[in-house]
Amino acid sequence: MSELSFKAAELDAGDQLAEVRSRFVLDTVSDHAADAAGVYLDGNSLGALPAAVPGRVEDVVRRQWGELRIRSWDESGWWTAPERIGDRIAPLVGAAAGQIVVGDSTSVNVFKALVGAVRLVEERGGDGRDEILVDATTFPTDGYIAESAARLTGHTLRAVTPGEVPAALSDRTAAVLLNHVDYRTGRLHDLPGLTSAVHAAGAVAVWDLCHSAGALPVGLDEHGVDLAVGCTYKYLNGGPGSPAYLYVRGDLQDRFDSPLPGWNSHAEPFGMRPAYTPAEGVRRGRVGTPDILSMLALEAALDVWDGVSVAAVRAKSLALTDFFLECVEAYVPEGRVESLTPVRHEERGSQIALRCSDAGDVMRLLIERGVVGDFRRPDVLRFGFTPLYVGFADVERAARVLGDVLASR
Structure with missing residues (x-):
């Protein structure tokens, strides 16, 4: 040996x-x-x-779906799963309960968060803030979504490395999209320092936590992060294609204006009203019907963190x-x-x-x-x-x- x-x-x-x-x-x-x-x-x-996942999924399929069927939305807690599982993820990324909703893919949540960030700036009177900064070393989908979000909101997109962000910030900056860990190199970026710099410039910080959640402390609440997204199939072991999550800081939730207002985020989802009224709290980050099978597999997977x-x-x-x-x-x-x-x-x-x-x-x-x-x-x-x-x-x-x-x- x-x-x-x-x-x-x-x-x-x-x-x-x-x-x-x-x-x-x-x-x-x-x-x-x-x-x-x-x-x-x-x-x-x-x-x-x-x-623990195979047995739990079998129960979801055979009993909750196979026997209880539609009753499981209430009796098995399907309806509240996005927020309940979000609260399970919250301590792993340094967030208090009530600030994370689970559902959709990382790409969809990046879109919601980035457009929502721009709208937060506009809502508080951010005239002249017509630029979005994006991590030039980002995972490709973040760049694609950022480019689309910029076109849809009439903003200019500028790609800079995380190290260049402080110098690139200006009174034109509306939002900044950054990766906590570089997917190619494994480099960990300075979330506290960069978030502070973004705030000092009057902009909103959006963080992608795909390669850090479940691997290292994040400290979303401690460092005042505005919005964050992440996947659950890497270090959180949720399974292939398991739903992603969206973090909206508590004090921003009543002003978060999602660009994807679906029936699940309506204040009265079963009222079937033609006019949209957003739900209170982080629920307004939901869109459509939750993907129950993969979501409950994720919930079972999170038991390993006990x-x-x-x-x-x-x-x-x-x-x-x-x-x-x-x-x-x-x-x-x-x-x-x-x-x-x-x-x-x-x-x-x-x-x-x-x-x-x-x-x-x-x-x-x-x-x-x-x-x-x-x-x-x-x-x-x-x-x-x-x-x-x-x-x-x-x-x-x-x-x-x-x-x-x-x-x-």
């Missing part, structure tokens, strides 16, 4: 979150070659299946990524990869991105040997570290197999 293998065993022995791993459905040694026993490092794209603190998750995340970089340095031939992820903890999310000239082929070979990460064109290997189910032996094994694959090429 190598020195790093011994170190991994010691770190696993002291892991306070080790027992949480049993709450997930994961590969066993027999599923893959013993040397790479099912190391799953792609939770930043799709989280692993929580063990008794788990985000602070403990963050501490383990940093320890895992530190150890992975140490193992990569030891096992990977010199000069074969370059880390794109910042070394400083305050600038690092919960993934490591390595630049590698033949990254696509390398990732294919890693997956064949049971180490699952992902590849981003043209030359990036991404490894996501979900502290709820990734251990230090997994990390050592993944880096060792990566070294073997690169040495053989």
